[in-house]
Amino acid sequence: MKIENCVAIVTGGNRGIGLGFVEELLDHGARRVYIGARNRQDGEQIAARDPDRLKAIELDVTNADQVRAAARACSDVTLLVNNAGLFVNERLYKTDDPDAARREMEVNFFGLLSMTRAFAPVIESNGGGAVVNVLSAGAIVGVPNMGGYSPSKFAARAASDCLRAELAPMKVGVTALIVGSVETRMSEHVKVKKSQPRDIGKAGLWAVAHNVSEHDTDPHAVAVRANLARDPAGLAAAMAARLDA
Secondary structure (H helix, E strand, O other), X not given: OOOOOOEEEEEOOOOHHHHHHHHHHHHOOOOEEEEEEOOHHHHHHHHOOOOOOEEEEEOOOOOHHHHHHHHHHOOOOXXXXXXXXXXXXXXXXXXXXXXXXXXXXXXXXXXXXXXXXXXXXXXXXXXXXXXXXXXXXXHXXXXXXXXXXXXXXXXXXXXXXXXXXXXXXXXXXXXXXXXXXXXXXXXXXXXOOOXXXXXXXXXXXXXXXXXXXXXXXXXXXXXXXXXXXXXXXXXXXXXXXXXXX
């Protein structure tokens, strides 16, 4: 699809990778971008930068009423960016919060699914377009010290494949983005060289424009993919060793 003149909605669009997408969409000539934020005031601060093209909406992707309301209010959308995510930083077995993994799954998998169900008909009614699912390198290799986050992203990656087949007759493409280390609040604890949020937004829009089903967006994601192909057992062992780091 063409990014120029598209109408997009970005979940979690007020900061991090979501904000990177918003900024790149503006630079690529999007006609309108809806900024989904759990706190609408956070989105309005971003929307003030370009009030003619940006509009903030209150949107918690786990709130079914808000998702339905967003689909009604944003009836001109042709591009959905499922970026909203949750990382609780609790392990699966040794944890003080047994419900942490459930909450991560609610946002990272069920929230993505809910948004896609609500907006796919909207996109179809506007002549077709695309859904972008912002995933993680933890979607292609298990990362034990990330607890429920990695499994939730595995599930979202599988959902991307299934939705791609289902939505194709509606002229709605589905692009899954494999994201490595990025300079965001969620990754503050990760002490490696990181890409910038706008790098991910730019890579994501390139993938959509070129109809790429799954795209590694940054050097870290590319390296994880290569290591997985070359030595999957070694990579799994390296991930397991992080539990003791």
